[in-house]
Amino acid sequence: MPETTFEVTAPKSENTELAVYEHPWPVRFCHWVNSIALLVLVGSGFQIFRAFPSFGAKIPQKDLLHWPKAFALGGWLGGGLQWHLTFMWIYIATGLFYFCYQLFSGNYRQVLFTAGDIRGVWPMVHYYFFFGPKPEPRHVYNPLQKLAYSSVLVLGVLSVLSGLAIWKPVQFSWLAWPMGGFHYARIWHFAVMWAILFFLLGHLIMVVLHGWNNFMSMLTGWKKNPEYVSR
Amino acid sequence: MTKAIDSRRFNSTTRRELLKLTPVLALGAFAIPKLQQPLLKAGLGFSDWASELLFRRNHLAPTFSDSEVAPFTTFPINDYDVDDPGVDLEAWTLTVSGAVQKPGEYTLAQIQALPKIRQNTRHVCVEGWDVIGRFGGTRLSDFLKSIDADLNSRFIYVECADDYYESIDMATALHPQTLLCYEMYDRPLTREHGAPLRLTIPTKIGYKQAKYLTDLKVTNVLPRVGYWEDQGYSSFYGL
Numbered sequence: 001m002p003e004t005t006f007e008v009t010a011p012k013s014e015n016t017e018l019a020v021y022e023h024p025w026p027v028r029f030c031h032w033v034n035s036i037a038l039l040v041l042v043g044s045g046f047q048i049f050r051a052f053p054s055f056g057a058k059i060p061q062k063d064l065l066h067w068p069k070a071f072a073l074g075g076w077l078g079g080g081l082q083w084h085l086t087f088m089w090i091y092i093a094t095g096l097f098y099f100c101y102q103l104f105s106g107n108y109r110q111v112l113f114t115a116g117d118i119r120g121v122w123p124m125v126h127y128y129f130f131f132g133p134k135p136e137p138r139h140v141y142n143p144l145q146k147l148a149y150s151s152v153l154v155l156g157v158l159s160v161l162s163g164l165a166i167w168k169p170v171q172f173s174w175l176a177w178p179m180g181g182f183h184y185a186r187i188w189h190f191a192v193m194w195a196i197l198f199f200l201l202g203h204l205i206m207v208v209l210h211g212w213n214n215f216m217s218m219l220t221g222w223k224k225n226p227e228y229v230s231r
Numbered sequence: 232m233t234k235a236i237d238s239r240r241f242n243s244t245t246r247r248e249l250l251k252l253t254p255v256l257a258l259g260a261f262a263i264p265k266l267q268q269p270l271l272k273a274g275l276g277f278s279d280w281a282s283e284l285l286f287r288r289n290h291l292a293p294t295f296s297d298s299e300v301a302p303f304t305t306f307p308i309n310d311y312d313v314d315d316p317g318v319d320l321e322a323w324t325l326t327v328s329g330a331v332q333k334p335g336e337y338t339l340a341q342i343q344a345l346p347k348i349r350q351n352t353r354h355v356c357v358e359g360w361d362v363i364g365r366f367g368g369t370r371l372s373d374f375l376k377s378i379d380a381d382l383n384s385r386f387i388y389v390e391c392a393d394d395y396y397e398s399i400d401m402a403t404a405l406h407p408q409t410l411l412c413y414e415m416y417d418r419p420l421t422r423e424h425g426a427p428l429r430l431t432i433p434t435k436i437g438y439k440q441a442k443y444l445t446d447l448k449v450t451n452v453l454p455r456v457g458y459w460e461d462q463g464y465s466s467f468y469g470l
Binding site: 004005006007008009010011017019025028029032033036037040048049051052054057058059060061077078079081082083085086087088089090168169170171173182183186219220221222 | 232233234235236237238239241244245246248249251252254255258261270271272273274275277278282285286287290292293301304305306307353355356357358359360361362433434459462463464465469470
């Protein structure tokens with residue numbers, strides 16, 4: 001999908017900048033709403049976890065880790081549940097809106113990792129982690145980026161499914177079944193959260209490394225002088 | 232494809248695009264102390280509303296084989312105050328009131344005269360642990376019919392010997408797995424587990440399954456929802 005490049009010219013200057021509209025507003029809106037929702041869900045999730053920081057039996061109880069209260073939202077179990085059961089709806093609603101928008105607008109092609117991207121993953125990994133040559137950027141997202149974003153979207157879906165499986169183990173008992181049952185669904189929910197946090201760490205490092213124009217593109221939609229466009 | 236645009240128009244375009252994100256700021260309402268509690272209460276209320284919609288009257292909670300049942304000694308004893316509120320088991324009766332044709336005092340023998348159900352079901356605690364136990368008792372629906380309760384009432388409200396109190400919706404009360412439980416592991420309830428009578432509701436979270444029952448009321452209005460609910464826990468909390 002060729003992106004339209006805009007040549008931005010200042011009236012009393014010879015300088016021109018190139019700009020590409022990368023992110024339609026529904027994508028940016030969902031990105032920021034779900035960033036906030038995710039932080040609230042993680043914080044309140046830890047509060048809930050603190051009530052029983054284990055994945056074994058209650059008797060005898062073997063705690064997995066003690067999570068400090070300072071990094072938990074809600075003050076107590078009831079408060080944590082209030083935040084969690086409120087923001088899960090925001091998380092689910094924006095998630096559904098995002099997927100519908102991407103599907104019906106066709107914009108999903110920008111982010112969806114497909115078979116054609118497989119070849120391009122290793123050169124990017126080679127470049128980022130093993131000082132390999134920089135592959136020529138050709139699209140808004142490179143193959144490794146597509147893989148990361150597509151994976152985190154799958155993780156987002158899994159976080160909701162595993163969450164519903166432990167919130168409604170009777171009405172949605174079929175949901176817990178492929179996860180190994182109710183007891184394991186809780187472990188899935190916890191593991192998926194860590195996987196998302198791992199993505200978030202990499203994501204934030206990349207945002208810092210790629211600078212202001214890249215960051216602003218998620219606010220205004222427009223990216224100035226993207227490296228995949230040459231004059 | 233390349234198009235030309237002058238920088239003033241470009242800047243107003245990006246500004247407009249940025250303004251499209253202002254609805255995100257609405258989430259900031261959760262950071263305002265005065266609004267936070269009402270908003271969270273509304274969110275919890277919405278969750279309860281959705282839970283009630285998701286509840287299916289005849290959908291059974293998973294049941295388990297005898298080999299999957301946790302040993303009795305590992306079935307946790309949970310209460311908000313004391314393990315044993317000192318119920319006089321000999322003199323105990325269940326006081327029934329509210330929208331029923333036959334209010335009054337009911338003995339354990341009268342309750343046990345109704346058909347007995349035995350089921351291996353999962354008990355899920357709000358804290359996050361769960362345990363599969365064996366429960367025996369009479370269907371609450373059978374008892375409600377035997378006392379000619381108005382089944383169109385909205386709630387069953389119960390009070391307990393340890394001053395705990397709870398309520399459940401009528402649909403859950405009539406669910407075939409909702410029991411007035413007097414046996415666990417084929418033996419009379421021990422004092423710590425709520426002797427002589429407790430609620431077992433496999434479609435509800437643990438704190439709704441009150442122990443040491445003393446009073447049962449069929450009603451349309453709840454002056455209080457439940458011990459934990461009145462402190463901010465979910466009112467419906469169906470599983």
